Structure formats: C-alpha cells, structure tokens
Amino acid sequence: MLRYVLRRFLTAIPTLFVIVTISFFLMRVAPGGPFNQEKGLNPIIKANLERVFHLDQPLWKQYLLYLNNLIHGDFGPSYNLPDFTVAELFADGLPISIELGGSALVLALLFGGILGIIAALYQNRPADYAVIATATAGSTIPTFVIAPLFQLFFALTLKWFPVGGWGDGAFINKVGPVLTLMLPQLAIVARLMRGSMIESLRSHHIRTARALGLSDYSVIIKHALRGALLPIISYAGPAAAALLTGSIIVETIFSIPGVGRYFVEAALNRDYTLVMGTVVVIAIFTIVFNLIVDILYAVVDPRVRYD
Amino acid sequence: MTDVSLTPATQGRSLWADAWNRLKANKAAMVSLWYLLFMGVICIVGPWFTPHDFTTIYQDYTRVPPSLEAYPKANAIDLAVKDAVKRSRLDLVGWQERDGKVFITLTSAKPIDERVTRYIDRSDVFEGAQISEKSTDGMTMTISADVQKKYFFFGTDNNGRDLLTRTLIAGRVSLAIGLLAGLVAVFIGVLYGAISGFAGGRTDEVMMRIVDVLYSLPFIFFVIMLVVFFGRNFVLMFLAVGAVLWLDMARIVRGQALSLKRQEYVQAAEALGVSPGGILLRHVVPNLLGPVVIYMTLLVPQVIILESFLSFLGLGVQEPMSSWGVLISQGAKNIPSATWLLIFPSFFLTTTLFALNFIGDGLRDALDPKDR
Numbered sequence: 001m002l003r004y005v006l007r008r009f010l011t012a013i014p015t016l017f018v019i020v021t022i023s024f025f026l027m028r029v030a031p032g033g034p035f036n037q038e039k040g041l042n043p044i045i046k047a048n049l050e051r052v053f054h055l056d057q058p059l060w061k062q063y064l065l066y067l068n069n070l071i072h073g074d075f076g077p078s079y080n081l082p083d084f085t086v087a088e089l090f091a092d093g094l095p096i097s098i099e100l101g102g103s104a105l106v107l108a109l110l111f112g113g114i115l116g117i118i119a120a121l122y123q124n125r126p127a128d129y130a131v132i133a134t135a136t137a138g139s140t141i142p143t144f145v146i147a148p149l150f151q152l153f154f155a156l157t158l159k160w161f162p163v164g165g166w167g168d169g170a171f172i173n174k175v176g177p178v179l180t181l182m183l184p185q186l187a188i189v190a191r192l193m194r195g196s197m198i199e200s201l202r203s204h205h206i207r208t209a210r211a212l213g214l215s216d217y218s219v220i221i222k223h224a225l226r227g228a229l230l231p232i233i234s235y236a237g238p239a240a241a242a243l244l245t246g247s248i249i250v251e252t253i254f255s256i257p258g259v260g261r262y263f264v265e266a267a268l269n270r271d272y273t274l275v276m277g278t279v280v281v282i283a284i285f286t287i288v289f290n291l292i293v294d295i296l297y298a299v300v301d302p303r304v305r306y307d
Numbered sequence: 308m309t310d311v312s313l314t315p316a317t318q319g320r321s322l323w324a325d326a327w328n329r330l331k332a333n334k335a336a337m338v339s340l341w342y343l344l345f346m347g348v349i350c351i352v353g354p355w356f357t358p359h360d361f362t363t364i365y366q367d368y369t370r371v372p373p374s375l376e377a378y379p380k381a382n383a384i385d386l387a388v389k390d391a392v393k394r395s396r397l398d399l400v401g402w403q404e405r406d407g408k409v410f411i412t413l414t415s416a417k418p419i420d421e422r423v424t425r426y427i428d429r430s431d432v433f434e435g436a437q438i439s440e441k442s443t444d445g446m447t448m449t450i451s452a453d454v455q456k457k458y459f460f461f462g463t464d465n466n467g468r469d470l471l472t473r474t475l476i477a478g479r480v481s482l483a484i485g486l487l488a489g490l491v492a493v494f495i496g497v498l499y500g501a502i503s504g505f506a507g508g509r510t511d512e513v514m515m516r517i518v519d520v521l522y523s524l525p526f527i528f529f530v531i532m533l534v535v536f537f538g539r540n541f542v543l544m545f546l547a548v549g550a551v552l553w554l555d556m557a558r559i560v561r562g563q564a565l566s567l568k569r570q571e572y573v574q575a576a577e578a579l580g581v582s583p584g585g586i587l588l589r590h591v592v593p594n595l596l597g598p599v600v601i602y603m604t605l606l607v608p609q610v611i612i613l614e615s616f617l618s619f620l621g622l623g624v625q626e627p628m629s630s631w632g633v634l635i636s637q638g639a640k641n642i643p644s645a646t647w648l649l650i651f652p653s654f655f656l657t658t659t660l661f662a663l664n665f666i667g668d669g670l671r672d673a674l675d676p677k678d679r
Contacts, residue, residue, distance in 0.1 A: 015523065018520055019520075019523055019524060022520065022524060023524065023528065026529075026532050027532070030532055030535045030536060031535070031536075032535070136661070136664065139664075140608075140657065140660045140661050140664050141657050141660070142612045142615065142616070142656075142657075142660070144615065144616060144619050144632075144635060144636070144639070145635060145653045145656065145657060147639075148635070148638065148639035148642055148649055148653075149649070149653065151639075151642060152642045152646060152649065156642060156643055248527070248620070249616070249619065252620075253639060263525070263527060263528065263531075264527070264531060264620055264622075267528060267531040267532070267535070268531065268535070268622075275528070278525075278528075279524075279525060279528060282525050283523065283525075286523065
C-alpha cells in the first residue's frame with residue numbers, strides 16, 4: 001500500500017511538469033503582458049519593471065527560472081498586486097475557500113447520500129419523485145442564477161442572512177455561499193447514490209443477507225451502502241478538488257475573499273506568476289484527491305488491491 | 308404440394324421510427340420539445356413584433372417596473388410635463404389631458420419662440436407637439452401634444468431599454484451560440500474520436516494521451532486564454548468554446564468505435580466483403596448517431612451555461628448585444644431595487660435549460676438499445 005502511494009506520487013511529478021509547461025507557454029503566447037496598460041507606462045519604467053521580474057530575458061530562460069523557483073517552493077511575486085507574493089495571497093485566501101468548499105462538499109455528500117438512499121428504497125413512489133425533482137432542479141439551475149436569487153429572497157426580502165461579505169468568518173455569512181456551492185453537488189450525489197443503491201439492492205449478497213434475517217438497518221447500511229459507495233467516491237474526488245480551490249461565481253457574488261477570484265483576474269491582467277500558482281495549486285489538489293479516491297476504493301471494496 | 312400463401316412482410320421498424328415512438332410516449336420530453344420550439348420561435352420572431360427596438364433608450368423610462376398597462380402612468384405625465392417645461396426655461400401655468408392629448412399652457416416674461424415645441428417632443432412621453440393657442444403679445448402659449456402610449460411588459464433596464472425585447476434578443480444569441488458551439492464540439496469530437504478508435508494501437512494511445520493532458524488543464528484557464536487570443540469577437544469566441552468542449556465527445560465516440568469494431572455483425576460484413584465505406588454507412592454511423600445526438604442535446608445547455616458564465620464575468624457578448632448571461636449579471640447587480648431585471652432572464656434561461664435536459668434524457672431513453 002505504502003509503496004503504491006509512493007509510486008503514485010512519483011508518477012504525479014511528470015504530470016505536474018506537463019501541466020506547468022503547457023500553461024506557461026500558453027500564457028506567454030497570448031498577446032499582452034502584465035505591464036501593458038491602456039494608458040501606456042513610461043517605457044523606462046516598463047523596462048525597469050521587466051528587468052526586475054526577468055521578463056526581458058528569452059522565454060526559455062524565464063521558463064527554466066520559473067521551474068527552478070517552483071522546485072524550491074517559490075511561486076514568485078504577484079505582478080498586479082505588487083505588495084504580495086503569490087504564496088502570501090494563497091495563505092490568506094485558500095483557508096477561506098477550503099472552509100466553504102469543504103463544508104459544501106461534506107453537506108452535499110451527507111444529504112445527497114441520504115436523499116439518494118431514500119429514493120432508492122422508495123423507488124417509483126412519491127418520495128423518489130420528490131428526490132428526482134430536487135436533483136433535476138439542483139443540477140439544471142446554474143450557480144449564477146441560484147446565488148442572486150438566494151440574495152434576493154433570503155437576504156433582501158426575509159433579511160435572514162447578510163447579502164454578502166465574509167464578516168471575519170461569522171457563521172451567518174457562510175450560509176449563503178455554502179448553500180449555493182452545495183446545491184449542484186447535492187443534486188449529482190443524490191442522483192448517483194439513487195442509481196448505484198438501486199443496483200446494489202438488487203444484488204445477490206443483499207438477497208442472501210435478507211434471507212438470513214438480518215435487520216433492515218444492517219442490510220441497508222452495512223451491506224448495500226458499502227457496495228453502492230464506489231461511484232460516489234469516484235465523483236467526490238474531482239469535485240473536492242474543484243470545490244476546495246474556490247468558485248469564481250460564488251466568491252464574486254457573495255464578496256468572499258477566497259482564491260477563486262484570482263484566476264480570472266490574473267489571467268486577464270497577465271499576472272503570470274499568480275496564474276501559474278493557481279494552475280499548480282489546482283493540479284496538486286486534483287492529483288491528491290484522485291490518489292485519496294484510489295485508496296478509498298481499496299478500503300471500501302476488498303476486491304481492489306494495490307500491491 | 309400445397310400452395311404456401313405468402314403473407315406480405317410486416318413493415319420493419321427502423322431504429323429512428325422506433326426511437327421517435329418511444330420519445331412521443333415520454334410526456335416530459337414532448338412538453339419540453341414544444342416549449343423549446345416555442346422559445347426558439349418567440350426569440351427569433353418576437354423582437355420584430357415587440358413595440359421597441361433592443362437598442363432604443365427611453366430616458367424618461369429608466370428602470371420602470373413591468374406592467375401590463377401602458378406607460379405613462381397618470382402621475383408620470385405630470386412629471387414629464389414639468390420636466391419638459393423646466394428644460395424650456397418657461398413657466399408652467401397648467402396642463403390638462405383630453406382624449407390622449409395634453410394641453411400645456413406656458414408663460415414667460417418675453418415673447419415665446421415657437422420652436423419651444425421641440426422641448427415637448429424631446430420627451431419620450433409626448434409626440435407631435437404643436438401650438439394650439441397663442442396670446443396676442445406672444446407671452447402665453449398653449450401647446451398640444453399626443454401622449455405616447457408605451458408598453459413595457461417586462462419593465463426596462465438601467466438605461467431605459469425595453470427588457471422584453473432585450474430578453475428575446477438575448478435568447479436568440481444564447482440559443483444560437485449553444486447550437487453553434489455545440490455543433491463545433493460535436494464535429495471535432497466525432498472526427499477525433501472516430502479516427503482514434505478505428506485507427507487503434509499507437510495512434511489511439513497518443514491521441515488519447517493528448518485528450519488526457521487537455522483534460523487536466525483547468526478548463527476555465529483554457530477558455531480565458533482563448534478569449535484573450537480571439538478578442539471579444541462574437542463568432543470566433545464561440546468557435547473557441549466549442550473547440551474546448553469536444554473532449555467528452557471524443558472519448559464517447561472513441562469508446563463506441565472501439566466496441567463497434569469488434570461487433571460480430573461488423574466482422575461478418577467484413578468477411579462478406581462489404582467495402583469499408585459500406586460498413587461505415589450501414590453499421591457504424593447509425594450506431595454512433597445515437598450517443599452523438601444524446602450528447603449534443605446535453606451539450607447545448609452546457610454551452611449556454613458556459614456562455615452565460617463568461618458573459619457574467621464580462622468576457623462574453625458585449626453591449627449593446629445581449630445574452631441571457633449578460634442580462635442575469637446586470638440583474639444580479641440591481642437586485643435591491645429592480646428585481647425584474649434578474650427574474651425574467653433567469654426564468655427564460657432556467658426553463659430553457661430544463662427543457663433541453665428533459666429532451667436529452669428522453670432521447671437517451673429512446674435511443675439506448677440496451678434498455679429495451
């Protein structure tokens with residue numbers, strides 16, 4: 001097992017390398033640069049700035065320099081937020097994005113899972129249809145519609161929650177963003193859970209368990225659920241990576257100081273280091289969560305072995 | 308030997324006729340199909356029949372709430388009269404309304420220039436202003452003007468443009484983009500996937516690794532880079548969006564192609580000496596079409612969401628053109644005071660997405676041969 005994890009980490013390095021290389025050159029092929037402003041900077045100042053950040057060097061040298069810094073854990077300074085390094089920006093914003101995304105994911109897995117099980121147990125009955133309707137609505141209505149509607153009804157009309165802002169992490173400020181992040185995930189989890197649970201409940205070992213006279217609880221939770229968990233786990237991995245690295249829409253609408261906003265802003269401003277930093281962080285999250293998924297596979301399904 | 312009566316062969320049911328029958332039995336899908344058709348027709352034809360143009364700005368009607376009654380409302384005429392008179396720098400004696408006409412009486416310390424009617428005409432509320440009475444010293448004057456009845460069923464936006472017309476125009480743009488980018492994605496995906504699947508071996512390996520790498524790049528990064536490259540050019544950008552979304556299609560088609568290649572009937576056809584083109588037309592294309600059609604209907608809403616998302620970030624369609632995403636993002640910025648700006652476009656977008664999803668699900672049920 002340990003050996004498997006180690007090997008996976010080693011194979012992750014070339015993947016990361018390819019991603020970094022492609023994004024680096026894709027970013028640089030795009031016209032414009034971090035110091036091309038509409039008003040036009042004094043050419044001497046611009047030349048100085050470019051020299052400080054090594055932007056005057058040939059591209060391959062910049063690339064090697066960036067790789068070298070990256071290996072030493074240095075993401076570089078942000079070009080457009082000159083008082084901060086990329087690492088500092090992430091240290092400030094990432095915990096917030098992780099907290100919101102993590103809460104949304106846990107709640108989505110919990111409630112989506114429960115709804116899916118209920119729907120599977122009462123297949124083709126009103127409870128099932130209610131779950132399917134919720135799931136369809138949740139996965140169809142886009143986040144940028146749900147979020148302002150939430151603000152309109154719950155914040156402005158009913159005044160239960162603030163419209164936006166982080167409020168130093170007050171619980172009441174987190175409700176809106178977490179709910180809007182959760183809803184689409186919950187819908188997908190419920191749908192997946194329903195499907196795999198129906199299949200699991202039809203399998204032979206469940207019939208055997210029932211024939212042996214095990215209690216409903218034991219049959220459903222201990223035996224059927226375990227077999228039904230695999231699709232949920234494989235969905236949760238990439239979903240976790242996406243959620244924890246912040247959502248542009250939710251963070252913009254609710255004015256949350258997370259890291260989700262950086263990506264678009266930085267790409268548009270050609271803030272090369274910040275974009276690369278975001279790409280690397282997202283890639284690392286994706287790789288780690290895919291690894292966790294594979295390990296969980298072995299835990300849930302004893303037929304899966306990594307030797 | 309007895310005569311064997313030859314009963315006429317029963318009419319064979321083709322895959323498509325069969326699928327169509329199954330689809331017709333699916334109520335949600337049929338309702339959605341009609342709804343989508345209706346939405347398409349009103350978005351294409353509607354803007355020609357609404358009383359306003361989508362770029363016309365009515366300065367006197369900024370942010371008026373939706374109403375089935377005609378504007379101006381009673382107190383609005385008063386405001387408009389006072390406003391127009393104030394601009395003319397004359398004194399208002401009084402005004403009255405009689406069968407759709409207003410009569411405004413003005414006075415001044417100096418003789419009044421007759422061109423003063425222009426000030427009245429300039430208001431969006433009045434038209435055809437003319438002098439009906441003039442005192443002999445020229446210092447008092449009564450001007451009559453027609454009150455323009457205007458209907459804003461969905462209200463107007465911050466600039467005073469009719470939201471109904473803008474929503475329909477936006478629908479045209481969103482639906483067209485969905486279809487255009489969807490077709491591009493399907494075209495690239497099918498071509499790439501089919502080549503990869505049929506070639507197999509080393510080619511397949513390399514082509515699929517490329518797809519894997521593209522997959523692992525953050526999607527939004529890719530889209531933003533394309534937007535940066537192509538500028539905010541309408542058509543080019545959506546070709547680019549389509550060019551990003553082909554990855555799933557390529558995987559699906561490749562999988563299908565791989566499994567089709569090993570089917571007995573394909574091998575039988577090969578053994579019987581059917582030409583590769585014949586096999587392709589008779590066996591491969593019909594079997595690929597099902598998943599492609601299903602995926603395409605599910606892709607269109609994805610494209611519409613993506614376009615709305617880009618527009619929401621200000622990267623998509625630019626003013627004065629509009630899309631549902633643009634309208635929703637403007638609505639989201641105005642929710643405390645002008646809720647209709649959010650509600651109407653959201654309703655149009657969401658119901659269309661629902662309809663597309665139901666049709667996609669219905670098609671999947673209708674076309675999936677394993678389900679029979």
